[in-house]
Amino acid sequence: GKNELDLAVWRLGPAWLAFVPVELFSELCCDLRRRVGAPLLLATCANGWHGYFPTRAACAEGGYEVRGSWNFRPGDGERLIEELAGLAMALRK
Numbered sequence: 505g506k507n508e509l510d511l512a513v514w515r516l517g518p519a520w521l522a523f524v525p526v527e528l529f530s531e532l533c534c535d536l537r538r539r540v541g542a543p544l545l546l547a548t549c550a551n552g553w554h555g556y557f558p559t560r561a562a563c564a565e566g567g568y569e570v571r572g573s574w575n576f577r578p579g580d581g582e583r584l585i586e587e588l589a590g591l592a593m594a595l596r597k
Contacts, residue, residue, distance in 0.1 A: 510551050513591040519543040522588050523550035526557045534579045540591040557581040
């Protein structure tokens with residue numbers, strides 16, 4: 505969509521902290537944890553709230569979270585996870 509989101513990923517020893525100003529569908533949270541491959545604390549609704557970020561599959565199904573989301577396109581949830589995973593990988597270096 506056209507949202508600009510403030511994202512943050514911190515590394516604290518072996519643990520990771522990710523902060524996003526949205527509510528992610530659980531499948532997206534699981535995907536991020538799998539990609540990071542380490543203990544992860546995911547703080548949603550951090551620094552504001554820009555709605556729900558559903559999966560592409562949930563967009564096709566509909567529902568109140570999909571209808572109540574702000575200015576997103578199907579696949580934006582997956583793109584957000586890709587961005588967060590990229591931030592985490594940059595910290596591994």
